[in-house]
Amino acid sequence: MNQAARPEPQRLAKRLANQLPCSRSDAESYIAGGWVRVDGQVVEEPMARVHDAQVVTLDAKAKLESLDAVTLIWHKPSGQALPDGEIVPDEWAGQLMTQATRFKGDRSGVRTLKAHLHKLLSVAPMEPRDSGLMVFTQNVGVARKVSDTSSQIEHEWQVRIRGEAGLQDDAERRDAIIQSLQKTVFFDGWALPKAKASWQSELRLRMAIKGAVPGQVVHLCKRAGVQITGMERMRLGRIGLAGLPVGEWRYLLGYERF
Known part of the structure; x- marks a missing residue:
């Protein structure tokens, strides 16, 4: 006898929306916000696939909040090449901007999320041999202000x-x-x-x-x-390295301006 076909895995956002219940968009926000675990592991991709046997849980402290555009400050090491193009690949950013390399003195209070590494714009890039302050941002206004050659930055x-x-x-x-x-x-x-x-x-x-x-x-x-x-x-501009160690990064604070 043929065994019954195993149910196809479904998208995590759909599973969570049915489980809570809530709207699909709210489920996606919870997931992207780092509030959802699958078998005990945080999963931040709403499109991730899960099987019926897997346990999906929502953090008790979860709250719906918009993912605001972030700006990251990085102390680029000498010899580190930057990716070509204005938009930084998520994979490249994910390898360098990890929790382990986040500046211990970061006072932003922002929780590190994969969504913060998506579609980052590389601002005022440098040659591989150069080191020092680099800016990556999801905010187009910040990118224009810093990169514009006619600016007063x-x-x-x-x-x-x-x-x-x-x-x-x-x-x-x-x-x-x-x-x-x-x-x-x-x-x-x-x-x-x-x-x-x-x-x-x-x-x-x-x-x-x-x-x-x-x-x-x-x-x-x-x-x-x-x-x-x-x-x-x-x-x-008004943003400096200010003790940021080589290779480490931090979030731009809400009151900081270039």
């Missing part, structure tokens, strides 16, 4: 350069480098925002540029006759 960099014989004691040469870095750059007939530059140490420069365009710092250093050995972005 200031990028602050620490630039390490290769040493030159006698540079430390050559005040005239050091002054000439700063003056060159602060001269206007023209691109396609347009004057780019001027850089503010100063020495931080013998082989370390601080540079700050409003509305910086990709490659501008490298071009300025090359024009000044200095060779870059490393670059770290310390700040974008």
Whole structure:
């Protein structure tokens, strides 16, 4: 005799909606909000399939809440390549933005959810060798404000350069480098925002540029006759690294503004 066919698994959202009961959209919100467990494990994908024998439970503290667009701050390590394109693949973000790499000092109170890593926009990307502050956001307004080359958002960099014989004691040469870095750059007939530059140490420069365009710092250093050995972005607008360890990330706080 043929055994009875095993029932087909059904979508988790449908199962939960029938079980509570509630609307399908509310079920999807509970699931995406990280409030639902299948056999004791949190499942955040409403489209996930479950069998009749599996136990589906809703957290006693569950509440319906909208998933607001989030912005993430990350301290990019040197050598870490960024994905091509403006939208970051969920898989790439999921590998780096984990609970283990979340900044222990994150004061946002936001629960880490997979939905927060969906369709993140990469804002003001950097070259693989560069390190420092990176921004990923689901908020199109934030992305436009930070990325727009005509914006007044200031990028602050620490630039390490290769040493030159006698540079430390050559005040005239050091002054000439700063003056060159602060001269206007023209691109396609347009004057780019001027850089503010100063020495931080013998082989370390601080540079700050409003509305910086990709490659501008490298071009300025090359024009000044200095060779870059490393670059770290310390700040974008009013948001800085502020003790965020290399490789770790945090949520942008509700009151923080670029």
